[in-house]
Amino acid sequence: MVNIAQAWAERYHAENRDVSVQVLGGGSGVGIASLTDGNCDMANSSRDINEAEALAIRQKRGKEPVEHIVGVDALAVYVHPDNPIESISLEELAGIYGEGGAITRWSHLGVRHQSHGRDVIVRLGRQNSSGTYTYFREAVLGKNRDFKLGSVDRSGSKDLVDLVSRTPLAIGYSGMGYAVPGVKMLEVSVPRGERGVAPTVANARNRSYPLTRALQIYTAGELSGPAADFLQWIVSPEGQQIVVELGYVPMRELK
Amino acid sequence: MKGSCVEDRRRPGEDAESGAEPADPSSWVYRFLGPAESMIAGVVIRLCGYSAILFVFAILFFVLREAAPILFGKMDLVEFLSSPNWRPSSDVRPQYGILALLVGTLAVTGLAMALAVPLGLGAAVYISEFCPGKVRETLKIVIELLAAIPSVVWGFISYMLLAPLIVDLTGAPVGVNLLNGGAVLALMSVPIIVSVGEDALKAVPDSYREAALSLGASRWEVVYRVLFPAAKNGLLAAVLLGVGRAIGETMAVLMATGHAVQIPRSLLDPICTLTATIAAELGETVYGGPHYRMLFVIGLVLFAITFLVNLVADIVVKGIRNEQRA
Numbered sequence: 115m116v117n118i119a120q121a122w123a124e125r126y127h128a129e130n131r132d133v134s135v136q137v138l139g140g141g142s143g144v145g146i147a148s149l150t151d152g153n154c155d156m157a158n159s160s161r162d163i164n165e166a167e168a169l170a171i172r173q174k175r176g177k178e179p180v181e182h183i184v185g186v187d188a189l190a191v192y193v194h195p196d197n198p199i200e201s202i203s204l205e206e207l208a209g210i211y212g213e214g215g216a217i218t219r220w221s222h223l224g225v226r227h228q229s230h231g232r233d234v235i236v237r238l239g240r241q242n243s244s245g246t247y248t249y250f251r252e253a254v255l256g257k258n259r260d261f262k263l264g265s266v267d268r269s270g271s272k273d274l275v276d277l278v279s280r281t282p283l284a285i286g287y288s289g290m291g292y293a294v295p296g297v298k299m300l301e302v303s304v305p306r307g308e309r310g311v312a313p314t315v316a317n318a319r320n321r322s323y324p325l326t327r328a329l330q331i332y333t334a335g336e337l338s339g340p341a342a343d344f345l346q347w348i349v350s351p352e353g354q355q356i357v358v359e360l361g362y363v364p365m366r367e368l369k
Numbered sequence: 370m371k372g373s374c375v376e377d378r379r380r381p382g383e384d385a386e387s388g389a390e391p392a393d394p395s396s397w398v399y400r401f402l403g404p405a406e407s408m409i410a411g412v413v414i415r416l417c418g419y420s421a422i423l424f425v426f427a428i429l430f431f432v433l434r435e436a437a438p439i440l441f442g443k444m445d446l447v448e449f450l451s452s453p454n455w456r457p458s459s460d461v462r463p464q465y466g467i468l469a470l471l472v473g474t475l476a477v478t479g480l481a482m483a484l485a486v487p488l489g490l491g492a493a494v495y496i497s498e499f500c501p502g503k504v505r506e507t508l509k510i511v512i513e514l515l516a517a518i519p520s521v522v523w524g525f526i527s528y529m530l531l532a533p534l535i536v537d538l539t540g541a542p543v544g545v546n547l548l549n550g551g552a553v554l555a556l557m558s559v560p561i562i563v564s565v566g567e568d569a570l571k572a573v574p575d576s577y578r579e580a581a582l583s584l585g586a587s588r589w590e591v592v593y594r595v596l597f598p599a600a601k602n603g604l605l606a607a608v609l610l611g612v613g614r615a616i617g618e619t620m621a622v623l624m625a626t627g628h629a630v631q632i633p634r635s636l637l638d639p640i641c642t643l644t645a646t647i648a649a650e651l652g653e654t655v656y657g658g659p660h661y662r663m664l665f666v667i668g669l670v671l672f673a674i675t676f677l678v679n680l681v682a683d684i685v686v687k688g689i690r691n692e693q694r695a
Binding site: 265 | 453454455456457458459460461469532533536540541542543544545623627628629630631639641649650652653654655656658660
């Protein structure tokens with residue numbers, strides 16, 4: 115969620131010249147680690163803080179980690195536009211991505227889709243320290259199953275979507291804010307065969323789309339001073355407008 | 370211009386002994402400064418030399434310090450070396466097997482050398498022996514330019530140009546794979562092999578060539594039967610420098626190989642290397658956690674591989690030297 119944090123920081127600085135917000139990327143783990151070390155005031159995270167991290171904050175900062183929900187993200191499943199598939203179930207995704215899953219060809223999904231005479235599924239993923247990786251694993255495979263090794267792992271959501279647009283046989287996952295014209299988002303259904311739900315703002319907000327997650331900001335204890343004002347502004351209609359502009363889902367209906 | 374880079378290299382022991390003697394009066398330092406200043410210059414230069422040793426040990430110490438708690442703790446060495454399962458952030462059971470990464474590194478380096486060594490040595494022979502003066506100068510400048518291209522640019526080239534080309538030519542399911550990584554590493558190693566190899570060939574005295582030609586050898590026979598045996602130390606050094614470049618490269622292979630944890634079964638499979646794993650994962654691991662520490666253990670493995678390559682090079686070069694003396 116570095117793109118969204120960047121946009122918040124720029125817009126807020128434009129309106130409040132005396133406050134400058136420095137944004138660093140690297141992923142949810144990096145943010146929480148710098149919060150632990152006291153190098154930042156807020157750590158953006160697209161996954162829940164884990165127990166070890168919470169403990170580290172208590173020990174090093176002497177404060178309780180506080181969670182603020184600032185938006186909603188829907189992970190979209192991306193394929194190449196040439197691929198005729200329109201909808202996929204969580205069970206099928208688990209068969210593609212999960213350890214021991216048997217789905218390795220598009221024909222296994224009943225889809226006629228070939229490139230240069232091949233129809234293997236090229237599955238793209240994220241590097242194993244990314245929050246998106248962890249969230250997709252939990253949502254699709256559950257707590258007790260690992261990813262099948264051998265996926266082509268990209269170091270950023272944008273990189274992943276870009277590679278999907280160049281690879282006809284690819285399938286990949288990333289936040290729906292990363293959609294570009296050269297890729298197609300699939301509808302996702304929970305039980306196989308049921309009508310899929312499209313990754314749209316409305317479906318994400320009412321949680322009917324299955325791959326939906328909260329975007330969070332963690333702080334060590336409650337903030338005060340300029341940082342607290344900034345956090346207040348993020349959840350205000352103005353800050354939430356930016357969430358919409360970037361393709362994420364705001365926390366509440368904006369008028 | 371006939372100075373050889375390999376034959377004239379002194380052993381470290383010889384340097385240390387000659388250091389205590391007064392500076393050579395014919396040296397430029399002595400001519401420009403006085404005897405006292407030249408002593409100071411000598412000390413400064415020696416410190417610069419020793420600093421290399423200091424840096425190597427400092428780096429080794431740092432990597433070892435970060436790796437130690439798990440290296441001497443609960444690390445499963447058998448799994449580490451024999452399992453292809455690299456699953457450091459698994460909730461079920463984290464596994465730290467580097468076999469797939471090790472095979473990936475060796476495969477991509479091997480492929481790169483299979484492409485780069487014939488190409489590089491061929492180019493070195495052409496530039497040194499067959500090339501007219503003006504073309505030679507142009508070629509050398511271009512090759513030096515090639516060596517100066519930053520690796521992230523090579524990565525970009527591999528992703529934007531090579532990947533679609535590979536898909537079109539081979540029908541590969543995805544363009545970022547072993548072949549792409551090998552090709553881009555070959556392109557990166559060739560300039561080093563060419564320039565060091567060319568130096569080595571140039572260092573062979575002209576009397577060797579003249580003698581061979583006067584015996585009726587063809588130009589190819591001169592290269593193959595006379596120059597290659599005479600310059601083999603330097604040529605070997607050229608190849609090993611190329612190997613070192615390929616093993617250590619990170620950014621370009623991360624972008625070119627696809628970064629997929631699996632043991633490749635064909636040239637068109639995406640792979641994952643040791644260096645790329647560290648680069649992709651270190652930034653987001655929990656500081657001080659087992660995953661973080663295992664990445665430093667991988668750093669130690671890379672250190673060991675580099676050390677081994679250099680050691681083998683040294684032994685081979687020394688062996689050849691003794692053989693020549695006997």
